[in-house]
Amino acid sequence: MPLVFAGVCSHAPGITGRAHMADPEVRDSFYAAFRQMGDDLRAAEPDAVVIIAAEHFANFFMNNMPSFAIGMSDSYEGPIEDPSWLGIERRDIPGDRDVSRRFITEVMQHSDVAYAEEWKFDHGIMVPLHFLTPDYDVPVIPVNVNCQGPPLTPLHRAWAFGESIGRACAALPERIAVIGTGGISHWPATPDSGQINEAWDRDFMDRWCRNDRNALLDYDDLTVYTDAGQGGFEIRTFITVAAAAGGASGTVHFLEPIPIFAVSCTVATYDIPVPATSTT
Amino acid sequence: MTLYAVQKFLFELNRSPSLQEQYLADRTGVLEPYDLTGEETDALVEPDIGKLFHLGVNGQILMRFAAFHQIEWQDYLQRMRDGIAEHGPVREGVYAMTTGLDDVVAPVHDPAANTNDSTERTA
Numbered sequence: 001m002p003l004v005f006a007g008v009c010s011h012a013p014g015i016t017g018r019a020h021m022a023d024p025e026v027r028d029s030f031y032a033a034f035r036q037m038g039d040d041l042r043a044a045e046p047d048a049v050v051i052i053a054a055e056h057f058a059n060f061f062m063n064n065m066p067s068f069a070i071g072m073s074d075s076y077e078g079p080i081e082d083p084s085w086l087g088i089e090r091r092d093i094p095g096d097r098d099v100s101r102r103f104i105t106e107v108m109q110h111s112d113v114a115y116a117e118e119w120k121f122d123h124g125i126m127v128p129l130h131f132l133t134p135d136y137d138v139p140v141i142p143v144n145v146n147c148q149g150p151p152l153t154p155l156h157r158a159w160a161f162g163e164s165i166g167r168a169c170a171a172l173p174e175r176i177a178v179i180g181t182g183g184i185s186h187w188p189a190t191p192d193s194g195q196i197n198e199a200w201d202r203d204f205m206d207r208w209c210r211n212d213r214n215a216l217l218d219y220d221d222l223t224v225y226t227d228a229g230q231g232g233f234e235i236r237t238f239i240t241v242a243a244a245a246g247g248a249s250g251t252v253h254f255l256e257p258i259p260i261f262a263v264s265c266t267v268a269t270y271d272i273p274v275p276a277t278s279t280t
Numbered sequence: 281m282t283l284y285a286v287q288k289f290l291f292e293l294n295r296s297p298s299l300q301e302q303y304l305a306d307r308t309g310v311l312e313p314y315d316l317t318g319e320e321t322d323a324l325v326e327p328d329i330g331k332l333f334h335l336g337v338n339g340q341i342l343m344r345f346a347a348f349h350q351i352e353w354q355d356y357l358q359r360m361r362d363g364i365a366e367h368g369p370v371r372e373g374v375y376a377m378t379t380g381l382d383d384v385v386a387p388v389h390d391p392a393a394n395t396n397d398s399t400e401r402t403a
Contacts, residue, residue: 013343018353021388056340061291062284080295085347120295148340150374189339191361191377194386230339230374259386 003169005044005177007269013123014261016087033254038132046177053124054147066114071142072100078121096139106168162243180241182234183263194259209250330363339375
């Protein structure tokens with residue numbers, strides 16, 4: 001079945017961990033948009049949600065770094081970070097090994113991926129889930145694109161991977177939602193944290209909403225590093241979702257810099273027709 | 281050059297509650313299997329966040345290590361700045377510093393202030 005929902009959102013750990021340090025007015029507007037995205041996601045009645053996150057050395061290290069990896073387990077654990085620091089309690093998160101296995105099998109027809117039967121979630125997945133599925137009642141299929149350990153996944157391969165994900169969703173009978181998470185421009189976990197290139201972010205999200213492949217791939221890592229910081233490498237997850245959405249156009253629901261959260265806080269979705277639910 | 285080993289240790293520490301217990305019980309002993317210089321061992325034992333940042337430890341890995349040590353956010357940022365001030369620019373890797381030592385990049389919201397320039401750099 002064609003994917004039933006596609007969107008992107010921020011995942012910065014400060015969103016939950018440093019909530020008390022932010023201006024409550026803009027913070028609460030962002031939270032409302034984030035939760036609305038969750039309502040819309042759950043209204044699409046997904047059987048599983050594929051979360052394409054740029055993980056940050058929670059599972060993969062430079063001893064064996066995959067360009068793409070997909071989880072294949074009935075259960076995951078998170079957050080890996082100190083729970084009081086992140087502001088999210090540690091817990092088990094449901095997966096679906098059977099759906100993951102069939103999903104991975106389909107993706108592999110067109111993209112080479114690693115699979116993992118163990119996966120500890122970091123803020124890249126835990127922060128979005130906190131807002132999108134606060135009851136943790138939708139099985140998750142975690143996906144990683146290497147945005148951290150150079151050499152990084154090339155952008156055009158991220159696009160091709162997204163196309164493979166779109167095909168895989170269409171091939172499965174289940175209703176699959178796809179969420180990409182990450183920052184756009186940001187300089188996380190450095191003294192530069194809080195530096196944001198808002199103009200760059202808005203231009204990127206304009207390309208994302210137009211789902212303009214050529215424009216989305218018209219970046220190189222050196223320029224991204226200069227203009228958008230090492231955190232900007234996470235555009236790979238947004239590009240993957242763009243390709244998975246198969247040409248749909250998008251809408252930005254929230255895009256405002258919140259420096260203490262280190263990013264332009266972002267909520268955006270693609271306008272895709274939601275297939276009717278089955279009568280079974 | 282053993283930055284790889286420093287990061288490998290921190291990667292494993294961040295993932296493993298049992299290794300965290302070992303580290304807290306015997307910080308030097310737990311580092312023995314890793315190929316580290318004395319400078320690196322000292323920085324991991326103290327812990328010297330500024331030195332580790334200067335050595336080029338990936339910020340995501342270092343951020344978790346600081347959180348494990350219950351180092352408050354603004355203090356964590358300041359320790360990295362202090363490390364740069366004392367030891368010089370980040371030696372390698374993509375997690376560097378481009379702002380000035382006295383820049384306030386992300387002020388903490390102060391509801392009592394009319395301006396937006398408040399900050400709490402120290403814990």
